[in-house]
Amino acid sequence: MKKAVITTTMLLSLLGMPAVMATADSTANTNTNLELTETTGPTTPVDPTNPTNPQSPEDPDNPATGNTDALTLDVAPQTFNFGAVQTYAAEHTYQAATTTYGQQYLQVTDNRGTDEQGWTVTVEQDQDLTETSGSSPHVLTGTTIHVPAGVARNSLAADPTAVDTNLTTTAADVTNTSGAVTVFSTTATTGAGKGTSVKVWDPSDVTLTIPKNTAKPGAYSNTLTWTLTAATPS
8 A cells, every 4th residue: 555655656757847948939020230431530639648548738730630531630730940150151050949748740540441552652852952033042052951750659569659560660861952852651560650640759850951152141941841641661
């Protein structure tokens, strides 16, 4: 009798376990859509000591260009000012005056797609320094303006305050006959120069050399043109 009770209990337990049935998964789909367009600026001036930060306070000696595109030259120096200096019969080199914040810089922003790589900045004189008054203005023929190499930084670098070795800064001696001279460029490294890059230098490292038997008292000026090109130097 005792055995029957035990057997019945076991049968009831087995009958109470539901059968496990295989069921199909229930699914639904969601589509993801995106269209990327290039950022076309303009890009505001940044702090040349840390290009992840904006220029603050505003620097009148390094104004915004207002250029718009996916690749832009955003900032260039306002003036190379050599002040009032004495004339010399011999060749003489003059040092530029400092600026409000003791710096001058170029700023380039590259927001192009990954299929477009590399850029170069050049500088050239439009003419020799020419007297700004008089019926027959004197020309300082053969003058050389020296632009220092400076240092380069990039906003996308692991340390944006450090020198970026994926950028090349070149010292340039610019004359009326030298044509466009390269001063700032990317290397061939993939991604070099993307984001915002700066080349910064001490204004007093800019020099002007006047050849012998050329100087004459008077006020002189000319224009330097900086050009950004979508190409990496060979």
